Amino acid sequence: MTSQYSTHWSLEPTRLFLNHGSFGACPDFVIAEQRKWQDLMEKEPVRFFEELMPGLLQKSRHALGEFLHCSPEDLAFVSNATSGVNTVLRSLHFKEGDEILVPNHAYQACRNSIDFVAQRWGAKVVEVAIPFPIEGPHTVIDLMKSAYTSKTKLVMIDTVTSPTGLLMPFEELTAYFESRGVEVLLDAAHGIGMIPLNLGTLGASYVTSNCHKWLCAPKGTAFLYVRKDKQKKIQPLTISHGHTFPLGETTRFRHEFDWTGTQDISGWCALPAVIEGMADLVDGGWEGIMQHNHELAIQGRNILCEQLNIQPPCPDEMIACISTIKVTETLLPNVVMHKPDPLHELLSEKYNIQVPVWSWPSPAGRYLRISAQLYNSIEQYEQLADALVNELK
C-alpha cells in the first residue's frame, strides 16, 4: 500500500525510496513554485536582481524567522549546511592549544572543515567517542561534559547525526557550553522541518540547517543563524560588495550576506510557499508532519530489528525521522564511508530499493539508515526487511 501523500511527489514510482535524509525530495508544488521564480528571473534579469531581489529575500527571511522563532535579521541564506559550517569555522580565530570539541558521529565533511581550520591555527580537535548502540541522551551529555576543559573554545554538535541517525540532546548541551562561554556551532543539517527548533531561546552562537532536506524546499536552500553578539566576526565565504557598502540603516552582517555574487536565488524565494504548502498537506500542519514522520521512522526501525532479530540500537526518544541499524559486524576492506557499499548496490539493482549503507569504524560495522517522509509507507520497510533477511541470512 502506498502512502496517501505520495501523489504529491513525482518520485520514480517503481523505486522504493527510503533515503530522504541525503538530499531530500521536493513535492510537485515546490518544483512549480521554484520554476515560477526562475521564469520571472529570466524574463527580466536586471529588474529581478536589482529591484525585486531585496524584497523577495526579506520576505523569505521573515517566513523562516517565524518558523524558527528568531529574528529574521539574524538569518543569512547559504546554499547548504557544509557552507554554513565552513562560514563560521573559517571566520573564527583560535589560539594555539585552544580546543574544539566534536563527537565522533559528526558528518565527515564538517569534521574535515574543523580539522582544516584547527590545523591552520594550531588548535586541538578533541573527538568525543559516543557509543552506538547507546542507552540514552544522558550518555551523550555525560561524555560531552566530561570533555570540557578551560581550553574549550568551540563545540560542534549535530541536531541529528548522519551516520547513526541519533537525535542529540542539543538543547541541554547548548545551554551547558554557552553558559561557560564556549561557542556552540549547531550542525542542524537534519533540523528544520524534522524537529522543532526555537532559535530565539536556544542560545547557540551559530546554527546552520538545510531547508532542502526535511522542509522539502528546493536544493541549495539552507540558512545560517548567527546570534546578534557574534555577527561582527562572521563573514561569508565570499567577500563581495557588502564589505564596503555604506551601512545606512542596516548591519554589516546583512550587507555582506545578502549579496555574495550572482546566483540562482529561486529556491530561497520559494521558501514562504514551501512552509505554508507543506503545512497544508497534513492535519496538524508542521507539528503533524514531524509527528507522522517520527512515528513512521520508529515503526520502520522496529520492523527491521524484529525481522533481522537485532536489538534497537537506541531508545525511541533518540529517533527523529531517520534511524540507523548495524547490518554486519565487520568493516569491508578498502571501503570508505559514503562510498557505495556492495549491499547498497545489491538492494538498488536487485530489489529497486534506494537506501544508504556504509561502513563506519566506531564501532566497526556496516550500517543501514532508513528515512521516513510523508510519501513512505509501512509496507516499504517490510519490503526492505524481506530483502535484508534474504541477503543477510
Ligand SMILES: Cc1ncc(COP(=O)(O)O)c(C=O)c1O
Ligand atoms: C549532519 C550533517 N551535516 C552536514 C551535512 C551536509 O549537508 P549539505 O551537503 O547539504 O551541505 C549533512 C548531509 O547529509 C549532514 O547529515
